[in-house]
Amino acid sequence: MMIITSVADIRTQPKFESERDSQLIYGEFVEVLENLGEWSKVRGVDKVTGYVKTTLIGEERPRKYKLNSMYRNEKMALPFGAYLDDKDVEYYGIPKGLLEPIDKIFDPLNLYKKFMGVPYLWGGTSDFGFDCSGFTQRLFRYSGMEIPRNSSQQRDKSNEVKGFENAEPGDLVFFKGHVAIYLGNGQIVHANGRYSRVTVNNLFDGSEYAKTLMSIFEKIGRFNVPWKG
Numbered sequence: 001m002m003i004i005t006s007v008a009d010i011r012t013q014p015k016f017e018s019e020r021d022s023q024l025i026y027g028e029f030v031e032v033l034e035n036l037g038e039w040s041k042v043r044g045v046d047k048v049t050g051y052v053k054t055t056l057i058g059e060e061r062p063r064k065y066k067l068n069s070m071y072r073n074e075k076m077a078l079p080f081g082a083y084l085d086d087k088d089v090e091y092y093g094i095p096k097g098l099l100e101p102i103d104k105i106f107d108p109l110n111l112y113k114k115f116m117g118v119p120y121l122w123g124g125t126s127d128f129g130f131d132c133s134g135f136t137q138r139l140f141r142y143s144g145m146e147i148p149r150n151s152s153q154q155r156d157k158s159n160e161v162k163g164f165e166n167a168e169p170g171d172l173v174f175f176k177g178h179v180a181i182y183l184g185n186g187q188i189v190h191a192n193g194r195y196s197r198v199t200v201n202n203l204f205d206g207s208e209y210a211k212t213l214m215s216i217f218e219k220i221g222r223f224n225v226p227w228k229g
Contacts, residue, residue, distance in 0.1 A: 001042075003028050004058035006077050007126050010050035014039035020123035022048045022134070022149055026076075027063055027083025046137070046149045061085055065099040066142060069114065070127050079126035080114065081142045107227040108139040108181060109169055112189045112198075120196045130191035130198060132179050136172060139181070144226045151179040158221025164203075167220050170228070173203075176216035 003024045010022045014036055024030060024044055033049070034041040040057060043049045063083040071078045071094055078084075078092065083102065088094070114127070121129025125138050133151040140147045148154050155174040161167050169184040180190030186204040191197070194209055203210050 001030050001032050001057045002060045002083075003030065003052075003056060005056045006079055006082070007128055008052050008056040009123065010042070010044070010048060010052055011039075012050055014041070014051040018051075021050045022046075022123050023125040024052070025079050025082050025126050027088075029060060030057065032057065044149075045146070048149050061087075063102050065089065066102050066104075067094070067098055068100050069098055071095075071098055077128075079128060081126070081138060103144070105226050106143040107170070108143050109183070111139055111142065112181065112183075115198045116189075116200070118191070118198045120191050120193055120198075124191075132191050135191040135198060136179050136181060140223070140225075145223060147223060151177060154179055155219055155221055158219075158223055161220040161222050164220065168222070170225065172221045172223075173217070174219040174221055175213055176218060178213075178216070182220070 003026055006026055008024045009020045011018045012021050030042040030044055032040050032042055038054060039051045040054045042052050062085060064086060065084045067078055067080055067082045070080050073093060075092055118127050119129045122131050124130045125134035133149060133154060137147055137149055148157055151174060154172060158172060161171055167182050169182060171182040173180045173182050173188055180188035182188055186202045187200055188203060189200045192199060201209060203214060
């Protein structure tokens, strides 16, 4: 099965008032574990399990493209990274310039500027709103690398880099309960609650925020990513 709306919340319980644990976007595949009527228990490709409104799930179709920018018209608002086929392109009138082959590899460092100022949203995985690990996962997934959903899993699955002198742009920087993408020269980009949006910050500029982040620093992590060959 697949998601047939722009963004679908995964809830911890089969009710709207329950916590948003994560999100799925248009065209992402899900395994339906149980149909409860109004709600379905699902598991995403990243193994996150929870409850989605049943009306937001449809039959799986082959996917051919991914969107390189958000697209809106009177029929649907489709987020960055939405997966599409030729029928979608025709039905929604999507310009060819917004389409990329589904298997095309990108470097997240060439993508992050698209999302500056996007609101922080707990459980968010789209450019309607990101949380910290939803931001890193979405950019990595679009770029051709699947990483776990939450920051502690990303931390534990990544290879440790010893010291910022050995860190490279594109590494992930982990703090207690938080993750950011390293840009080099002490700079990180991250979806954060401090500014309630995606921002670039410098870990060594002497600011109170930098000191706070470094006081909860845990690890620099690196994945064997396809965009580095």
